[in-house]
Amino acid sequence: MTTNEIIQIVLFFGIGIALTPILGRFMFKVYTGEKTWLHPVLQPVEKLVYWATGIDPAEEMTWLRYLWAVVLMTTVGFASLMAILMTQKWLPFNPAGQDNLSWHLAFNTAWSFTCNADWQSYSGEAVMSYFSQTIGLSVHQFISGAAGLAILVAVGRALKRASVKTIGNFWVDLTRGTIYIVIPLSILWAIPLAWQGVPQAWQNYATAKLVEPYTTSVPKLDDKGNAITKSVPKTDDKGQAVKDDKGQPVMVDQPVMVDQKVDEQIIPVGPVASFESCKQLFTNGGGWFGVNSAHPLENPTPLANFLELLAIIIVPMAQVFMFGLLVGNVKHAWCIFAVMLGLYVASFGVAWWAEVQPNPVTDNIVPHMEGKEQREGVMNSVLWGISATAIDNGSVNSMHDSWMPLAGLMPMWNILVGEIEFGGIGCGMYCMLFHILITVFIAGLMIGRTPEYLGKKLDAWCATWAVIGVLLPNAACLIPTAMSVVMDAGTSSMANQGPHGLSEVLYAFGEAANNNGSAFAGLNANTPWYDVALGVAIIIGRFAPIAAALAIVGRLASKKTVEPSAGTLPTHGWTFGLTLTGVIIIVAALTFFPALCLGPFIEHGLMLAGRTF
Amino acid sequence: MFKLILQSIRQTLVWTVITGMLYPLLMTLGLQLLFRNQATGSLVERDGKVVGSALLAQQFQGATYFWPRPSANSYGISAAMSGNSLAASSGSNLGPTSTTLQTNVRAAAKAFRDANKLAADAPVPADMVYASASGLDPHISPEAAQLQVARVADARKAGVDDIKALVEKSIEPPQWGFLGQSRVNVLMLNLALDEKFPVKK
Secondary structure (H helix, E strand, O other): OOHHHHHHHHHHHHHHHHHHHHHHHHHHHHHHHEEEOOHHHHHHHHHHHHHHHHHHHHOEEHHHOOOOOOHHHHHHHHHHHHHHHOOOHHHHOOOOOOOOOOHHHHHHHHHHHHHOOOOOOOOOHHOOOHHHHHHHHHHHEEEEEHHHHHHHHHHHHHHOOOOOEEOOOOOHHHHHHHHHHHHHHHHHHHHHHHOOOOOOEEEEEEEEEEEEEEEEEEEEEEOOOEEOOOEOOOEOOOOOOOOOOOOOOEEEEEEEEEEEEEEEEEEEEOOOHHHHHHHHHHOOOOOOOHHHHOOOOOOHHHHHHHHHHHHHHHHHHHHHHHHHHHOHHHHHHHHHHHHHHHHHHHHHHHHHHHHHHOOOHHHOOOOOOOOOOOHHHHHHHHHHHHHHHHHOOOOOOOOOHHHOEEEEEEEEHHHHHOOOOOOOOOOHHHHHHHHHHHHHHHHHHHOOOOOOEEOOOOOOOHHHHHHHHHHHHHHHHHHHHHOOOOOOOHOOOOOOOOHHHHEEEHHHHHHHHHHOOOOOOOOOOOOOOHHHHHHHHHHHHHHHHHHHHHHHHHHHHOOOOOOOOOOOOOOOOHHHHHHHHHHHHHHHHHOOOOOOOHHHHHHHHHOOOOOOO | HHHHHHHHHHHHHHHHHHHHHHHHHHHHHHHHHOOHHOOOOOOEEHHHHHEEEOOOOOOOOOOOOEEEEEEEEHHEOOOOOOEEEOOOOHHHHHHHOHHHHHHHHHHHHHHHHHHHHOOOOOOOOOHHOOOOOOOOOOHHHOHHOOHHHHHHHHOOOOOOOHHHHHHHHHHOOOEEOOEEOOOOEEHHHHHHHHHOOOOOO
């Protein structure tokens, strides 16, 4: 722990918290239609979008119609994106000549980006054309984020209403969010990133002549590109020829090797900066390059790293304040904010401690730099990993697969508690709502009162949907994980053996079912089984909470508001905050403790004993 | 319902035009004007030829050059197919109990000690035994550079103090004094070496 590290941590959280009321109030104004300083420039664009898409901004929707609008728009986006990915070879802006994607990879990627998960089973610079990255993927980084915020706005608005059936207009919320919040912030962030060295170019990849060319041995290929092999006698460990029962030497096929001169390096570029800013700000996390923000061209300097880190937290933090303004209870919002921040900082503390411990397997050489970059170091890698999983961002600047077992546990924990430590934009807060309602119910049962939330009496409908919103994503994580570890199609993709292999699979389905998108990247997920199973988990993880949240607030909007009485449990203050924290931890621990024991906990013990796999 | 479907399609089209076409196009125009060099990949030229990017590592394994960090993807070059094609960026993704990780770390430590004539139990900087996240980390720690000075000076028949001074000069401190870690850019250092202390043939 050095002074520089402390300064970076304090500045990071300090700026995030300081911006919360400012940005939160701005977002509130945008969604309630108040004039902001951006309106003179952007209001004509807003009106143009309504006109071009045939929307009457005054139309109101019921919760069910609002839900249908979300589902239909995501599905249309999925279909068009899948079509682009499967035909990119024939589309323009493909200077590197990338091939079409397989059906399963396109299926997985299209759902992943339209549902704001941005899980990637591929490595961008080696697979995607510029057309696919910008006109395909990038569009959904904008609108899937704006859709999440829109749903939260509808939730907040509905809780404030009484005795009405409607909760707002999805198209209006989506349009306002995209035009006044998502696009301006993306532009603002792209400029310093490009200054620091993130490329922004449409031309083809550059080729460099290596300073020190070298020769390496590669398999010889025939005209069709298949490796040429020759038959040679098999030898055992001592170099003796292996004989079969009849005393004949056993023959095996070996590839013929030839010398290959290596004298060029291809430098992948593209319109990265404009893509990167939106990816970081709106909890997308799907990188332009395969290793995401660990790539020196995607995250070139410590300053770029700091700005990209800050971009992860500002909108998710501000959404809590905006929610408080929408429901007219800012005290409640700060209480939730404190609970989220507490869980977030605690997970960072544990992970940082665990990551600086020596590892006997690698002869106690510290700092543990495997899968980390020299310009960032351990603290910045851990802070990023924890931030991008506490918040539903899912980008990485180090390889989580190579973290120490108990450090790697913490991103997994943040994901499995349901992405509510600020969480995704919109979804972090409305997923937190389920836990709040469960807390209100449990507390109500304990003190023998009818549970009330923000002046609304809660009934069985609300409780049922709250539980569905929490449990369906958990099921979508655990069931396919269990299936994967007993199937060849599942186990053959693991890069690591032993408990770490289970961690890789659990992490993958956990992030999919909670729409995070980060990875223990050793898992080879581009197989029909993982592409489809993860895609389905992403769909459930996206739509189950949305449906539950809208169903709950649709019901509450139609009820009368009652004045708080002496028997009403306050939804702010220490008592409520600690009870809420307890509920969150208990729900996640009851669900996932057995699986986590078999993964990171056992691995930690085995590592201390020096055991390798 | 039909109306909603139609609106979904029109919304998707409009956002594709605005955020998928206009936005990246205008940003590319603007940022190319503002930051020409960075926007095209921070390319480095020598005698009019592009020899690399200041932000990407290259393989150096000879005695006359400083070595970069170990890479899990051959520094982004795939030699196996037809010549030198692009290898996707990648870390090793080896977990903390991986046998392969143990083997790699021990091999890298031994290679570093042997090449730089260090004692068999001398500590080796962590960044030289652990593979980077991207496989393209352009930097090493100042300690890792210092330990290579004697070897490079010997191979180039140059003074140890001269090389040492060059290394000192190429150390980048934490940005703005507190962001990130101290580091040395290996490609830039090696290019400076070639310029000031060319290998005598």
